[in-house]
Amino acid sequence: MVHNLSLVHLLLALGAAATIYLVVREMRRFYISEWRLFAPGVAALFVASGLFLIQIGAGQPRLAFAAAAVIGLVIGVVRGLMIAVQHDHYQPVVMISRDAKLIFLAVAVGVGVCAALEIIGAYASPDLEKVRFWAALSAVVCAVAMLARALVLTIKLRRLA
Numbered sequence: 001m002v003h004n005l006s007l008v009h010l011l012l013a014l015g016a017a018a019t020i021y022l023v024v025r026e027m028r029r030f031y032i033s034e035w036r037l038f039a040p041g042v043a044a045l046f047v048a049s050g051l052f053l054i055q056i057g058a059g060q061p062r063l064a065f066a067a068a069a070v071i072g073l074v075i076g077v078v079r080g081l082m083i084a085v086q087h088d089h090y091q092p093v094v095m096i097s098r099d100a101k102l103i104f105l106a107v108a109v110g111v112g113v114c115a116a117l118e119i120i121g122a123y124a125s126p127d128l129e130k131v132r133f134w135a136a137l138s139a140v141v142c143a144v145a146m147l148a149r150a151l152v153l154t155i156k157l158r159r160l161a
Contacts, residue, residue, distance in 0.1 A: 060133055
């Protein structure tokens, strides 16, 4: 271990990079399959779970994480309902505006920033416990919002088919 860094922090960094990569790939596609809708959210959930476990191990309250998950659920459902879905002769088409794609990218970058804050906080000093706690809460909101959005879009795609 280098100071307080561990293999967990390396996995968090890889998960955050995977989240951003998967969102960028989704932004470039016109046809989006169902599993591609869930892929960035699952990667973000991996990062959020790691941050959650680190904070629970540090004695932080679990109720705050439950509230963060509910907030993320509401945001994701509302965002999913706002996205238009069409169906052509071959497969469903998710019609996402450029601004919505940029917001989705910003959420993925937010997950990356949360992981970076955890790594910096673990490396720098224990004085950054509050920053690490809020980063974990933010990662939970982002991950649950991404998964809720994917779930709502999948339900909308299945109704059209």
